[in-house]
Amino acid sequence: MFQAAIAAFREIFTPPFRAVLIKILLLTLALLAIAWLALDRLIVGYLAAPYPWLASMLAILTGLGLLIGTAFLVAPVSSMVAGVYLDEMAERVERDSSSGALIGRALPAGQALWLAAKFAGVSLLVNMAALLLLLAPGINAVAFFAANAYLLGREYFELAALRFRPIDEVRALRRSRAVYLFVCGMFIAAFVAVPVLNLLTPLFGTAFMVRIHQRMIRTQEIVKVR
Numbered sequence: 001m002f003q004a005a006i007a008a009f010r011e012i013f014t015p016p017f018r019a020v021l022i023k024i025l026l027l028t029l030a031l032l033a034i035a036w037l038a039l040d041r042l043i044v045g046y047l048a049a050p051y052p053w054l055a056s057m058l059a060i061l062t063g064l065g066l067l068i069g070t071a072f073l074v075a076p077v078s079s080m081v082a083g084v085y086l087d088e089m090a091e092r093v094e095r096d097s098s099s100g101a102l103i104g105r106a107l108p109a110g111q112a113l114w115l116a117a118k119f120a121g122v123s124l125l126v127n128m129a130a131l132l133l134l135l136a137p138g139i140n141a142v143a144f145f146a147a148n149a150y151l152l153g154r155e156y157f158e159l160a161a162l163r164f165r166p167i168d169e170v171r172a173l174r175r176s177r178a179v180y181l182f183v184c185g186m187f188i189a190a191f192v193a194v195p196v197l198n199l200l201t202p203l204f205g206t207a208f209m210v211r212i213h214q215r216m217i218r219t220q221e222i223v224k225v226r
Contacts, residue, residue: 004215005187007097008207016092017203020085025199086159086206087112093210094163102214104163115159122151148192152201153185156209164213177216184212 011017087107094103107115129147154174161170174181187208191201 001184001187001212004211005208008093008204008211011093011096011207012200012203017089017207020089021200021203023085024202028199084112084116086115086202087163089203089206090160090163090210093207094214097211097214102217104160107162111162115155115162118155122155125151145186145189145193148189149182149185151185152188152192152205153181153209156188156205157181157184157213159206160209160213164217173216181212184209 012021091103091106129144157174158167158170161173165173188201188205191204192198
């Protein structure tokens with residue numbers, strides 16, 4: 001597990017992954033900029049204050065609110081954008097880590113888009129929970145980390161396994177290895193917990209869980225299905 005995490009961390013800085021990262025960052029920033037401008041126009045358009053000083057204060061508060069909201073949207077939006085490239089990255093990891101011996105099949109376009117939407121939804125859910133947990137000191141960090149470990153570990157494992165087997169088999173395997181995959185998910189949760197580094201989560205999660213799934217295949221815990 002530790003070896004897979006170290007190898008995955010190293011791989012996300014290789015040229016092919018850096019190229020995907022640049023695309024993800026540019027598209028994410030573009031989408032966030034559009035969302036910022038649209039919300040700013042919408043909010044300012046409805047703000048009406050009888051005094052200039054009050055209008056200025058409301059404008060400042062609006063700007064701060066948008067800044068905080070945008071910060072929490074970075075991870076979900078980047079996950080949504082990255083979802084377009086996850087299948088491509090998974091195949092590259094399979095080729096690099098197994099010398100081409102364990103290569104899955106590309107997911108259908110509809111299924112790939114559904115996975116991208118799921119990744120964005122899970123990320124958004126976790127970040128909204130983080131906002132609420134700020135009001136519960138003492139349990140917020142533990143709950144946030146545990147939720148990330150479970151949800152992200154599950155989603156990235158499904159991405160890796162779906163390239164080799166149907167969804168029913170993937171879910172049955174995931175349930176049978178729930179504790180092990182939860183521990184694996186802790187490595188991904190560590191990325192989400194660190195600002196800026198969390199932008200690398202889709203790259204690391206994919207590279208890591210592809211290796212975990214390949215390890216299961218090699219140890220004959222599961223049978224490869226073409």
